[in-house]
Amino acid sequence: MIEDWHQPWLNGVELLEDSNHNKHFLPTGYEGIDVLLGGGLCEGQLTEMVGPSSSGKTQVCLYSAALVADKHFGVVMFVDTCNSFSPKRIACIVDQLSSSFSGEAKERRLKRVMSNIFCHSVFDIFALLDVLHQLEFKLKQQVKSGDTKICLLIIDSISSLLTPVLGGKGSEGRLLMVSAGIILKKLANEYNISVLVTNHMVGGEGGILKPALGESWKSIPHVRLQLTRDQGSNICNVSILKHTFMATGRTAKFVIHSRSCSVQDGRGR
Amino acid sequence: MEENPRGWIHGDETAKAMLSRILTERPFLFLPPLHRVPLRVGNVVEIAGPSPSAKSQILLHAAVNCILPEEWKGIRFGGLGRMVMYFDLDCRFDVLRLSQILKHRIMEAYRSTNNTYWKEKGEHQKNDAPTTHMYLCDDELFLDCMRRFLYIRCYNSFEFLAALKAMHSHSQRESEALGVSVHFLMIDSIGAFYWMDRACQPMPIGGSKRKNVSLQSLAEAVVQEICKLLQMQPVLVLATKATIFGAGTSGNDAQRAFGKWCSEGKMDSRTSSREGEKLMYREYMPSSWQMKLYLVGNMEHFLRMHLNGCSLH
Numbered sequence: 001m002i003e004d005w006h007q008p009w010l011n012g013v014e015l016l017e018d019s020n021h022n023k024h025f026l027p028t029g030y031e032g033i034d035v036l037l038g039g040g041l042c043e044g045q046l047t048e049m050v051g052p053s054s055s056g057k058t059q060v061c062l063y064s065a066a067l068v069a070d071k072h073f074g075v076v077m078f079v080d081t082c083n084s085f086s087p088k089r090i091a092c093i094v095d096q097l098s099s100s101f102s103g104e105a106k107e108r109r110l111k112r113v114m115s116n117i118f119c120h121s122v123f124d125i126f127a128l129l130d131v132l133h134q135l136e137f138k139l140k141q142q143v144k145s146g147d148t149k150i151c152l153l154i155i156d157s158i159s160s161l162l163t164p165v166l167g168g169k170g171s172e173g174r175l176l177m178v179s180a181g182i183i184l185k186k187l188a189n190e191y192n193i194s195v196l197v198t199n200h201m202v203g204g205e206g207g208i209l210k211p212a213l214g215e216s217w218k219s220i221p222h223v224r225l226q227l228t229r230d231q232g233s234n235i236c237n238v239s240i241l242k243h244t245f246m247a248t249g250r251t252a253k254f255v256i257h258s259r260s261c262s263v264q265d266g267r268g269r
Numbered sequence: 270m271e272e273n274p275r276g277w278i279h280g281d282e283t284a285k286a287m288l289s290r291i292l293t294e295r296p297f298l299f300l301p302p303l304h305r306v307p308l309r310v311g312n313v314v315e316i317a318g319p320s321p322s323a324k325s326q327i328l329l330h331a332a333v334n335c336i337l338p339e340e341w342k343g344i345r346f347g348g349l350g351r352m353v354m355y356f357d358l359d360c361r362f363d364v365l366r367l368s369q370i371l372k373h374r375i376m377e378a379y380r381s382t383n384n385t386y387w388k389e390k391g392e393h394q395k396n397d398a399p400t401t402h403m404y405l406c407d408d409e410l411f412l413d414c415m416r417r418f419l420y421i422r423c424y425n426s427f428e429f430l431a432a433l434k435a436m437h438s439h440s441q442r443e444s445e446a447l448g449v450s451v452h453f454l455m456i457d458s459i460g461a462f463y464w465m466d467r468a469c470q471p472m473p474i475g476g477s478k479r480k481n482v483s484l485q486s487l488a489e490a491v492v493q494e495i496c497k498l499l500q501m502q503p504v505l506v507l508a509t510k511a512t513i514f515g516a517g518t519s520g521n522d523a524q525r526a527f528g529k530w531c532s533e534g535k536m537d538s539r540t541s542s543r544e545g546e547k548l549m550y551r552e553y554m555p556s557s558w559q560m561k562l563y564l565v566g567n568m569e570h571f572l573r574m575h576l577n578g579c580s581l582h
Contacts, residue, residue, distance in 0.1 A: 005431035007422045009439055012336075012415030015364040045363075175464040182465075185360040186424055215513045216464070218320035222361055242321055244363035 019044070022192045026152055028060055029067040029093075032254030033238055037223070038246070040064075041194040043151060045244070046184050046220065050199045050211040051227035056236040057198040058084045059256050060227075061154045064196065066093040069116035070109070074151030078119045079131060081160050085119050096257070125161045125176050132183045139191050150193055153184075157198040159212045166214065174216050181220035197221070211241075218242075229256075310452070311499055313506040315459070324509040325361070328455050331507065333370045335452050336417040341410055344382050346374070351452035352417045352443060354436060354504075358429060358461035360422055371414055375407060419443060419451075426462045426487050433494035437501055454498070456508040 010018075025039030034040045041047050041064065049057045062085070065076045078085055094110050101109065122128045135150075142149070158180070166173035188195045199217075204210035211217075211224075218224075224241035239251040308314065316324050332355065337348025355362065419440070423429040440451045466484045495506060 002431050002435050006428045006435060007424070007432070010420045011443075012364065012367065012418035012420070013412055015418075015420060016368060016415060019364050171464060171467055175468045178462075178464045182360070182424055189360060189422065215320060215511075219359060219361070219458070219511045222363070244361065245366035245369055248321070 026068050026073055026194050029063040030060060030254035032252035036238060036250060036252040041196055043192045043194045044188050045222035046188055046195045047223040048197050048199055048221040049225050049227055050201060052201050052209060055227040055229045056256050057227055058156055061156045061196060062089050063093055065117050065154060066090045066113060068152045069113045070094060070097055074149050076117045076152045077150055078117055079155040080119055080121050081123060081157060084156050125165055128161055129180060136187060153193050153195045155197045157200060159199040162213055177217060308505055310503040310505050315508050315510055317510045317512050319512050325457055328457055328507055328509060329367055329370055332418060332453065332455065333374055336414040337374060344378050346378050349452055351449050352419060353453040353455060354419045354440060354451055356432065356456045357420060357422045358456065359458050371411065375410060417447060426466055430490055430494060437498060451504050454504045454506045458509040458511055460510045
């Protein structure tokens with residue numbers, strides 16, 4: 001029947017119920033961002049972080065991954081395209097979070113967090129689409145069971161996969177970009193996942209930096225945040241470029257803690 | 270039946286009678302935020318603009334004005350009290366924004382009624398006590414309105430077509446359940462699957478008897494479904510479209526999209542000026558969408574509004 005060919009019809013009341021029951025906010029761990037976004041990253045939405053290099057995007061990704069895995073929200077999938085995933089950094093963060101615990105408990109906690117983060121390395125857009133299709137297939141088969149369900153999908157950075165295929169007169173690049181956007185939003189909506197992607201900046205008119213990936217990408221994410229960091233400082237600025245229900249232009253500051261932490265050997269002490 | 274060629278020539282009614290009939294059956298509506306533009310049921314309106322202009326916000330405000338009732342428990346809201354069908358092709362709809370706008374409108378109506386109430390009584394203080402009593406009745410009105418908002422998400426053109434085909438029967442069911450008819454058909458946004466449809470190879474599927482799948486044929490199918498719907502059930506169609514081609518991009522992409530259906534066979538660029546600014550963009554939707562009115566008849570009226578950053582609450 002034709003009902004099989006399209007998504008089900010919903011009305012406003014059902015949409016609200018779904019939003020209240022299923023679409024929770026996942027904290028990033030940085031208070032400035034969480035307050036700005038009204039709670040954190042929203043499940044069911046595609047959030048994009050744009051910023052020049054070394055503006056704190058990867059740090060936010062790693063911190064949210066660690067926090068979400070630590071607080072039992074669910075499983076985190078980290079798609080790494082530029083070798084930015086650092087288990088040492090995750091260990092540092094968990095160390096900070098569990099500073100009041102003893103050595104043994106810390107070890108157990110770190111193990112649990114690490115086992116809840118799945119990291120995939122992909123280096124081109126086709127591999128990414130493959131990973132996403134496999135994830136969709138797996139989620140369709142999976143019976144919903146407690147907290148083993150994925151709730152956060154991070155792609156750092158999606159622009160390094162898309163920029164090589166965009167550009168030129170061919171339309172294949174934009175097709176791949178739009179297809180990736182549609183799959184990400186479908187995963188977010190249907191399986192209550194929050195998707196976080198990072199993007200870099202390129203030079204625009206008059207030398208002003210603008211987000212990469214062009215005009216067609218602008219209408220794909222739900223939320224677009226811009227990060228900037230003053231040179232040599234720990235304080236980052238985040239401002240809203242686009243949001244589904246908040247005014248653009250709102251800004252906040254957050255502090256990235258220094259990277260040094262005690263390196264523990266494998267056995268712990 | 271005996272032939273009566275003379276009666277056949279004379280027609281059923283005079284033009285004047287027809288005009289007055291149409292204006293009563295399908296009156297012009299001036300709904301904010303589109304209240305400067307006279308729109309009637311049966312019109313197809315495309316709202317085009319670059320990405321961060323407020324196109325989706327216009328749809329949401331128009332939807333709220335449609336689902337609010339004319340009057341409820343003595344308070345005048347000025348809405349239509351009819352249903353809205355929202356096709357979310359961009360998959361970026363946020364129900365929290367819709368409920369935010371709806372709640373704001375309800376509060377505003379309560380507040381203005383409260384002000385007039387106190388003015389009549391001769392008091393000048395704004396006392397919140399009576400309004401809190403009214404806030405409790407909010408929920409019922411709010412849920413009533415939200416039930417009139419029908420929503421469907423589509424992830425590709427085929428799902429969109431299937432949803433359009435199924436829309437009529439679904440809207441009939443809902444009309445019977447709620448007792449009101451559909452007024453708006455909103456599509457956000459019509460160009461969402463452009464790149465995916467362009468990549469469809471114009472190859473015959475299942476033998477040469479089946480129609481080819483290509484950008485043009487998909488666009489025509491969509492247009493045909495909408496026309497069928499408009500004939501069976503007159504609604505006002507609002508579609509948003511993001512303008513993605515800047516003025517300086519290469520022309521081959523847009524040219525290929527028109528194919529052999531376009532009569533001119535050259536690129537189509539549109540300009541619009543608003544407060545002195547010029548906005549150039551390339552039309553990328555196939556001409557079957559643009560030429561929709563010619564396919565259906567002279568009752569349709571095809572309008573375009575070009576936005577360049579308008580400010581809405």
